[in-house]
Amino acid sequence: MHDLKSPQSQAKRRLLDAAEQLFAERGFEVVSVRDVTQLAKANVAAINYHFGTRDGLIAQVVARHLTPLNEERLARLETLERKWSGKVPPLEEVIDAFVRPLVGAVRKSDLSERLLCALLGRIFSLQGALLPSSIEDQARHSSDRFIRSLGKALPAVSPEELAWRTHFVIGAMIHMLVNQDLLHRMTNGVSGVPSMEVTLGRFIRFACAGLREGVEEECAVTKGPQATFDF
Amino acid sequence: MHDLKSPQSQAKRRLLDAAEQLFAERGFEVVSVRDVTQLAKANVAAINYHFGTRDGLIAQVVARHLTPLNEERLARLETLERKWSGKVPPLEEVIDAFVRPLVGAVRKSDLSERLLCALLGRIFSLQGALLPSSIEDQARHSSDRFIRSLGKALPAVSPEELAWRTHFVIGAMIHMLVNQDLLHRMTNGVSGVPSMEVTLGRFIRFACAGLREGVEEECAVTKGPQATFDF
DNA sequence: GTCTATAAAGTGATAGAC
DNA sequence: GTCTATCACTTTATAGAC
Known part of the structure; x- marks a missing residue:
């Protein structure tokens, strides 16, 4: 494991940020590791060094958010x-x-x-x-x-x-x-x-x-005005 | 345009069938033309002959259904x-x-x-x-x-x-x-x-x-029993 | 940790023989 | 119409220098 705050692996954070942006825009399937390293201004090999494989990168992105x-x-x-x-x-x-x-x-x-x-x-x-x-x-x-x-x-x-x-x-x-x-x-x-x-x-x-479709009798106190909600 | 019933281009139909199956299972982005030709037992060049490009194949699959x-x-x-x-x-x-x-x-x-x-x-x-x-x-x-x-x-x-x-x-x-x-x-x-x-x-x-959420007064006769529907 | 170089495989597309 | 052979890239991943 790497400490994301250590100066040495700012690159790792940059890679994760770039990966997230590209995955969000285009989807996991169609983003290559080269796309990611290019946007992150990092070396091609950096992905494999920090995450092992492309799937490892995806797994970390997913885990960090999910x-x-x-x-x-x-x-x-x-x-x-x-x-x-x-x-x-x-x-x-x-x-x-x-x-x-x-x-x-x-x-x-x-x-x-x-x-x-x-x-x-x-x-x-x-x-x-x-x-x-x-x-x-x-x-x-x-x-x-x-x-x-x-x-x-x-x-x-x-x-x-x-x-x-x-x-x-x-x-x-x-x-x-x-x-x-x-x-x-x-x-x-x-x-x-x-x-x-x-x-x-x-x-x-x-x-x-x-x-709730078709439900006549709700379970509890949920019927009636929903004015308690703030949206 | 090709006549799909002519004996010469049964291959074209086989290609479309194979493409549909693979696109359905895996998605358009991740299926290669080689995957398709392999399943259709056709030649690699057949895709380009019949559909011009990979995108042309996708367009025909989409059009035929949509x-x-x-x-x-x-x-x-x-x-x-x-x-x-x-x-x-x-x-x-x-x-x-x-x-x-x-x-x-x-x-x-x-x-x-x-x-x-x-x-x-x-x-x-x-x-x-x-x-x-x-x-x-x-x-x-x-x-x-x-x-x-x-x-x-x-x-x-x-x-x-x-x-x-x-x-x-x-x-x-x-x-x-x-x-x-x-x-x-x-x-x-x-x-x-x-x-x-x-x-x-x-x-x-x-x-x-x-x-219909939150709608009290519907427009027409739509309120009341929906027994006219067969599902 | 970061780089270059390269391996090994896969990609879409096409020229040209049959 | 169908095939082989091949081009020109791109892909992931890794070995090894620095």
Whole structure:
């Protein structure tokens, strides 16, 4: 392991930054190690020295973003369960706990909001081969926890139906993150350029409505005005 | 242009079939012309002979599937407008007209349902560079028509809000099409292996609920029991 | 840690024989 | 129309000098 603050391996940080930018813009599959070293003004061999292989570089980029995000998600979910001790947290708050950490991630990152969102979206849609199994276990654990919370918030929805609805929600999220500029182009600007906060609010309302479809009696106190929300 | 039924260019059909299968399984970016010719048991030069370039091959694969699909979509939309002459077609039926042509596409194709869905999903998420502008115009025309119909069905939703909700719906659809087997793995089989009909029914209900979120007064007769639908 | 040089394999495309 | 042979690059990765 290398200390990212030591002067010797500023190069490593530069490589990671360059890699993140290019992966966000173009996708993991089509960015070569040469693209990365060129943008980072580093030597071709630097990638292999610091990360072993190209896949090693991808794994580090993924881990650096996905691990803190999933930790934050789980922490928020636990806070939620403590707050509603005994009772079942309402749907909106569960979804909020799942997506709001994205805002914090944007603030912490050096990348622009647009690029970081694209990177995270691409990470979420990564298929098995590219991510180390430790990360995959972690992601699965997080997703299991959330699905269980959703199931409790929506007892009237069968597990099978809930699995599909959750799948739709994840798809909508990934597309929102990766293709936000596409929407702007396709609508000739009608979509506006809203802040992350506004977009997340829209997404949460959309997702909850879809998840809740056909449910007459919600589990707990979740019906009624949602004026407690700040978006 | 070549006649696909002539004996001389069975090879061309074999190449298209092989290309479709590989593009569906792995994505356009990562399939080489050699992968295609190998699977089609054809010569390397055959791709360039029949399609000019690799991009030409992709364009033909895309056009062969996207053009009839968009035509069918528009035809269904027009049928709908005739049926509701003067009045505004209800949301469910507009979304149905948008996604149901997928079922017909599956029936017509030689590919398995799973592969064809993946291919179509990948086509929908293609970014500009890879598809000829004629196809892009066609896709934009179709999508404009549908957004206008959605706007009429949901007059209470602002154009900006509607643009984002539609974006979420498209994202959910793409993810459903490309990653249906991922869901099965991730849920340890809880999601089941439903037919296309069932999945589309789920999707339509989810999408309509999301699009309709917060709308109290629908435009026309669309409120009330939806028993007229066959899914 | 950083560099050059190079290996070994893969890429899209084409000329020219048949 | 189909094939072989080949061009001109690009890819990841590594050995070895500094």
